[in-house]
Amino acid sequence: MTVIMRDEDNRIVLLCKGADTIIFDRLAKNGRLYEPDTTKHLNEYGEAGLRTLALSYRMLEESEYESWNAEFLKAKTSIGPDRELQLERVADLIEKELILVGATAVEDKLQTGVPQCIDRLAQAGLKIWVLTGDKMETAINIGYACSLLRQGMKQISLSTTAGDQVAQDAQKAAKESLMLQIANASQMVKLEKDPDAAFALVIDGKALTFALEDDMKNMFLNLAVECASVICCRVSPRQKALVTRLVKEGLGKTTLAVGDGANDVGMIQEADIGVGISGVEGMQAVMASDFSISQFRFLERLLVVHGHWCYKRIAQMICYFFYKNITFGLTIFYFEAFAGFSGQSVYDDWFMLLFNVVLTSLPVISLGVFEQDVSAEICLQFPALYQQGPNNLFFDWYRILGWMANGLYSSLAIFFLNICIFYDQAIRSGGQTADMASVGTTMFSCIIWAVNIQIALTMSHFTWIQHLFVWGSIGTWYVFIITYGMALKSRDNFQIMTEVLGPAPIYWAATLLVTAACNIPYLIHISYQRSCNPLDHHVIQEIKYLRKDVEDETMWKRERSKARQRTKIGFTARVDAKIKQLKGRLHKKSPSLTIHTVA
Amino acid sequence: MSVSGSESAASANKPKYSKFTQQELPACKPLLTPGIVIGAFSLIGIIFVPIGLASLSASQEIVELIDRYDEECVTASDKIGFIQDSKANKACTRKITVPKPMKGPIHVYYQLENFYQNHRRYVQSRSDQQLRDKDYKDPKAVAKACDPEATTGDGSLIVPCGLIAWSLFNDTYAFSVNKKSVTVNKKDIAWASDKNSKFGSNVFPVNFQKGGLIGGGNLNDKLPLSEQEDLIVWMRTAALPTFRKLYGRIETDIMASDEITVVIQNNYNTYSFGGTKAVVLSTASWIGGKNNFIGVAYVAVGGICLLLAMGFVVLYVVKPRALGDPAYLSWNKEAAEYSH
Numbered sequence: 001m002t003v004i005m006r007d008e009d010n011r012i013v014l015l016c017k018g019a020d021t022i023i024f025d026r027l028a029k030n031g032r033l034y035e036p037d038t039t040k041h042l043n044e045y046g047e048a049g050l051r052t053l054a055l056s057y058r059m060l061e062e063s064e065y066e067s068w069n070a071e072f073l074k075a076k077t078s079i080g081p082d083r084e085l086q087l088e089r090v091a092d093l094i095e096k097e098l099i100l101v102g103a104t105a106v107e108d109k110l111q112t113g114v115p116q117c118i119d120r121l122a123q124a125g126l127k128i129w130v131l132t133g134d135k136m137e138t139a140i141n142i143g144y145a146c147s148l149l150r151q152g153m154k155q156i157s158l159s160t161t162a163g164d165q166v167a168q169d170a171q172k173a174a175k176e177s178l179m180l181q182i183a184n185a186s187q188m189v190k191l192e193k194d195p196d197a198a199f200a201l202v203i204d205g206k207a208l209t210f211a212l213e214d215d216m217k218n219m220f221l222n223l224a225v226e227c228a229s230v231i232c233c234r235v236s237p238r239q240k241a242l243v244t245r246l247v248k249e250g251l252g253k254t255t256l257a258v259g260d261g262a263n264d265v266g267m268i269q270e271a272d273i274g275v276g277i278s279g280v281e282g283m284q285a286v287m288a289s290d291f292s293i294s295q296f297r298f299l300e301r302l303l304v305v306h307g308h309w310c311y312k313r314i315a316q317m318i319c320y321f322f323y324k325n326i327t328f329g330l331t332i333f334y335f336e337a338f339a340g341f342s343g344q345s346v347y348d349d350w351f352m353l354l355f356n357v358v359l360t361s362l363p364v365i366s367l368g369v370f371e372q373d374v375s376a377e378i379c380l381q382f383p384a385l386y387q388q389g390p391n392n393l394f395f396d397w398y399r400i401l402g403w404m405a406n407g408l409y410s411s412l413a414i415f416f417l418n419i420c421i422f423y424d425q426a427i428r429s430g431g432q433t434a435d436m437a438s439v440g441t442t443m444f445s446c447i448i449w450a451v452n453i454q455i456a457l458t459m460s461h462f463t464w465i466q467h468l469f470v471w472g473s474i475g476t477w478y479v480f481i482i483t484y485g486m487a488l489k490s491r492d493n494f495q496i497m498t499e500v501l502g503p504a505p506i507y508w509a510a511t512l513l514v515t516a517a518c519n520i521p522y523l524i525h526i527s528y529q530r531s532c533n534p535l536d537h538h539v540i541q542e543i544k545y546l547r548k549d550v551e552d553e554t555m556w557k558r559e560r561s562k563a564r565q566r567t568k569i570g571f572t573a574r575v576d577a578k579i580k581q582l583k584g585r586l587h588k589k590s591p592s593l594t595i596h597t598v599a
Numbered sequence: 600m601s602v603s604g605s606e607s608a609a610s611a612n613k614p615k616y617s618k619f620t621q622q623e624l625p626a627c628k629p630l631l632t633p634g635i636v637i638g639a640f641s642l643i644g645i646i647f648v649p650i651g652l653a654s655l656s657a658s659q660e661i662v663e664l665i666d667r668y669d670e671e672c673v674t675a676s677d678k679i680g681f682i683q684d685s686k687a688n689k690a691c692t693r694k695i696t697v698p699k700p701m702k703g704p705i706h707v708y709y710q711l712e713n714f715y716q717n718h719r720r721y722v723q724s725r726s727d728q729q730l731r732d733k734d735y736k737d738p739k740a741v742a743k744a745c746d747p748e749a750t751t752g753d754g755s756l757i758v759p760c761g762l763i764a765w766s767l768f769n770d771t772y773a774f775s776v777n778k779k780s781v782t783v784n785k786k787d788i789a790w791a792s793d794k795n796s797k798f799g800s801n802v803f804p805v806n807f808q809k810g811g812l813i814g815g816g817n818l819n820d821k822l823p824l825s826e827q828e829d830l831i832v833w834m835r836t837a838a839l840p841t842f843r844k845l846y847g848r849i850e851t852d853i854m855a856s857d858e859i860t861v862v863i864q865n866n867y868n869t870y871s872f873g874g875t876k877a878v879v880l881s882t883a884s885w886i887g888g889k890n891n892f893i894g895v896a897y898v899a900v901g902g903i904c905l906l907l908a909m910g911f912v913v914l915y916v917v918k919p920r921a922l923g924d925p926a927y928l929s930w931n932k933e934a935a936e937y938s939h
Contacts, residue, residue: 338717338839338840339718342720344718372626384929417896420892420896424842425881427888429883432790433708433842433844434838438838440838491727505885509654516647516900520900524907532914532918534927539923542632542922543925546922559928562928
């Protein structure tokens with residue numbers, strides 16, 4: 001980053017700060033006085049985990065500045081796709097022949113809770129890569145701090161030799177050397193026999209430019225996937241986006257990018273889910289993201305609690321929506337076969353309008369907003385539950401088609417049971433027969449009851465809101481039909497509930513029968529599934545219901561510790577590796593002990 | 600990434616806690632235990648089977664006599680010509696023997712088949728405002744609503760307009776039991792709300808059946824629409840192509856093996872479209888008319904539920920799973936498979 005200004009003596013000064021390798025490339029021959037000392041200091045700072053910058057300056061002549069400024073203005077005011085390129089070229093013209101001043105180092109501590117968060121996310125089964133613009137030493141230090149790297153991990157470093165930017169041959173040579181490094185590393189990983197061995201891949205920005213080229217990127221991706229953690233240092237914002245795209249397209253998995261600065265915007269937009277951390281570095285990341293949080297550690301709650309709930313809610317909502325509309329819509333189609341295919345609907349227009357707007361929409365909304373299969377504490381305590389989402393247990397074709405089949409069955413049951421019950425005989429003890437309005441209103445009542453009882457069976461978490469919406473929807477239907485029946489506009493539905501259907505036992509009998517007939521198959525299905533192959537959240541719900549977590553605390557603790565994906569990163573993995581190491585040493589020691597005692 | 604600002608700034612930005620926004624509302628989380636499953640199915644079974652048996656027994660007690668007469672009442676080879684001939688003698692005598700005693704009131708219906716009162720254009724062809732308000736004379740609206748039976752040839756309005764009124768059923772039945780005639784009470788066959796609100800007591804038929812074609816029966820010009828109960832019953836369009844409509848009631852009892860003689864005025868033309876006509880006599884119970892279906896359906900569903908309850912009892916005995924058994928958690932199941 002460069003600033004050109006006039007000082008008090010009216011001279012033009014150019015001040016420049018940036019990453020050390022970039023600045024060192026642009027120094028004049030006589031500006032390298034402090035280069036060896038600065039390099040030593042920078043390495044010390046990097047090993048201490050500090051973020052470093054190099055500072056430099058140059059004095060400019062008036063004429064030199066004038067001519068350059070003219071070019072700069074031209075580039076700034078140009079419109080077109082290559083404006084960026086032009087600006088870069090012009091900046092390049094003046095940012096050279098610099099004199100090195102020194103270096104700065106800033107302690108940028110990790111936020112509170114970051115190592116624990118990374119540990120939990122790893123236990124939930126997520127793979128974590130780090131993409132940073134910092135030096136390799138700083139990045140490795142951060143990696144050790146949050147246990148992405150640990151002692152005992154085999155580190156694979158991919159780098160190209162410095163200073164080979166210009167010559168074509170040199171570039172080709174660098175690329176070939178990188179390809180060789182990747183091939184050797186892949187071979188080493190393949191030949192590794194120990195299942196608990198972990199590899200860490202560290203690659204810097206220069207090597208990444210070659211590794212992301214089309215002919216090498218698949219090799220690079222395959223190697224990276226074998227490693228437990230990947231740290232890319234010295235990456236430019238564009239490379240962050242390219243790496244994200246490589247993972248997204250190469251592996252077909254869902255990617256989430258989290259960042260806090262303007263240099264993370266490209267990556268955040270490229271990933272499937274972008275999370276911005278609002279804080280000291282400004283709001284660009286937040287504005288470009290899908291979700292924004294204020295601290296990194298909230299990412300755990302975002303994914304493991306809200307991500308888990310959201311997945312289940314959306315899956316259930318969509319399946320239920322299909323179910324209820326299939327149930328409702330197909331009955332209208334069946335009636336056409338009996339009405340000469342003339343397009344006459346068996347329901348009044350108002351019923352059809354209100355069906356999706358008032359009478360069945362609110363329970364679904366309450367399901368989508370409030371449903372919790374397990375509480376937030378359980379989600380956090382059992383990270384393995386998160387995997388129900390990535391494994392797509394709740395929105396696979398089996399479930400979708402099952403719900404649609406349920407809708408088809410319900411529509412058949414509702415229609416044909418009602419037609420057969422209200423056939424041609426009298427419906428009241430007074431001998432009156434049913435007309436189309438009576439049959440339509442009864443059929444519609446059956447649909448409302450069946451569909452709302454169905455959602456009550458689906459829900460597992462009933463707040464007062466769910467009760468209000470579900471039972472209220474049924475009640476609203478009756479309030480509506482009585483109110484609608486008071487207006488002459490309702491034609492044949494005039495006073496239908498108060499005069500014709502309400503006092504008719506056959507109406508209530510039909511409603512009860514059809515509601516039961518529609519919901520019994522689903523009840524059978526869930527009863528059988530719960531008893532014979534319960535899912536994890538079913539078992540945990542039962543444990544909580546019977547308070548076994550309070551009675552048998554050891555069992556609860558044991559299950560919580562087992563409920564995680566096998567992972568090689570995070571401090572829990574570090575602890576496990578240490579335990580394994582100690583066990584190994586103990587095992588070696590103990591044969592000699594037994595010999596002693598026997599003797 | 601550096602630590603965010605001072606404590607007070609952090610707590611100033613923190614959103615206000617409420618149980619609603621933090622999704623911690625108190626909730627009941629019902630659990631489907633084996634007890635509830637068996638209890639639910641048993642309860643449904645225990646409630647449904649008696650209801651089914653009660654409905655079935657009520658339906659079995661109802662005596663229903665159906666006599667189809669349209670084929671046999673017209674002996675001429677050109678049936679359509681016969682029925683359209685206004686001068687022909689359309690009287691037809693039918694004899695029905697009563698198998699079981701019928702307690703009054705006995706309801707008399709006419710039953711039509713293959714008559715689509717639920718066709719969309721038929722259902723729309725009426726003007727409710729005209730039926731209740733004698734001052735409603737907007738010709739454009741009426742013409743649009745009642746097309747094609749809105750006006751006579753010279754443009755004067757028909758009251759009541761529309762295809763439904765135009766196709767009014769006009770067969771009549773005269774009953775005698777064992778050669779003694781019985782009266783059919785034709786009062787209160789329509790719903791009270793129809794008579795009081797939807798058909799005006801000051802609206803009289805005007806130009807009825809004076810359009811190009813005659814579609815059905817005629818109306819008495821002197822009676823207001825609210826007293827024309829046959830019309831009111833007819834205008835309640837039926838749901839299915841096979842339907843019955845209430846004709847009247849016989850208030851006296853009829854004994855078993857009595858012979859009922861019906862003299863039918865076979866006026867209505869169902870021959871042009873292959874429809875059928877029948878006269879039906881039926882008693883009624885608390886559930887209505889004779890239909891075994893509801894009783895059978897209740898017994899079937901109740902029986903299936905009881906079977907399911909027993910089936911689940913067997914399942915829970917044969918393959919018991921202790922509730923909350925952690926061995927069924929997926930990480931333990933995988934370990935068990937792995938060790939085997």
